[in-house]
Amino acid sequence: MSVNDKIVEDLIKNEVGFVTTVPCKQLAGVIEVVEKNNKIMHVPSNHEAEGMGLCAGAYMGGTRGCIIMQNTAIGVTINALATLIQYYQIPLPMLISYRGEVGERVACQVEMAVHTKALLAEMNIPTYHFHDGSQIEEFDGILNHTFMSKKPTAILTDASFWRTAQ
Numbered sequence: 001m002s003v004n005d006k007i008v009e010d011l012i013k014n015e016v017g018f019v020t021t022v023p024c025k026q027l028a029g030v031i032e033v034v035e036k037n038n039k040i041m042h043v044p045s046n047h048e049a050e051g052m053g054l055c056a057g058a059y060m061g062g063t064r065g066c067i068i069m070q071n072t073a074i075g076v077t078i079n080a081l082a083t084l085i086q087y088y089q090i091p092l093p094m095l096i097s098y099r100g101e102v103g104e105r106v107a108c109q110v111e112m113a114v115h116t117k118a119l120l121a122e123m124n125i126p127t128y129h130f131h132d133g134s135q136i137e138e139f140d141g142i143l144n145h146t147f148m149s150k151k152p153t154a155i156l157t158d159a160s161f162w163r164t165a166q
Contacts, residue, residue, distance in 0.1 A: 004032070004033040007030050007033070008034055008040070011143065013140060014144055015064050016064045016093070017040060017065075018040065020045045021067070022044070022047070024069065024070045026097035027069075027157075031068060034068070041063075047076070048067070049076055051067045052067065052092070055090070055092050056090050059090045059091070059092075060090075066094070069095075069097075071098050071100070071113065072099060072109055074120065091146045091147045091151060092152040093146045093153050093155065094152060096116075096154055096155060096156050098113065098157060100112055117129075120154050125151070127153075127154040128156065131160050132161060133161060133162075136165060142155060
């Protein structure tokens with residue numbers, strides 16, 4: 001089973017019925033698997049903060065959601081995370097490509113990588129950083145914990161994770 005299939009299988013196992021995505025090269029494979037799955041409603045977002053609102057609406061309507069995005073958008077989601085997701089105790093798994101580390105070819109990605117973990121820590125958002133493809137085995141447990149605790153959770157997946165994921 002591919003890592004993309006495993007991610008979607010774990011989402012379904014944890015009763016996630018709604019996923020919103022913002023395009024990302026690293027996450028393209030998982031987005032494609034989500035799009036093809038008939039057990040998950042997939043709604044692409046134009047903007048990550050919009051995606052937070054869509055996930056909140058899905059949750060308030062009785063459907064568990066997930067957002068798939070890049071870390072470079074953490075800055076624009078801070079208000080939605082604090083005043084909507086955290087305030088209303090909405091469990092929201094955020095599968096986030098962690099761009100900007102050594103080997104990054106796009107300079108503007110590097111600056112946000114410097115701030116990503118600090119911003120998430122400042123907001124008391126549990127954060128897991130996957131460096132190796134084998135760490136995908138933790139995804140199911142993280143999802144389960146996210147929904148039990150009714151908190152947003154960040155799962156950062158870096159380039160080395162995607163290189164080593166099968």
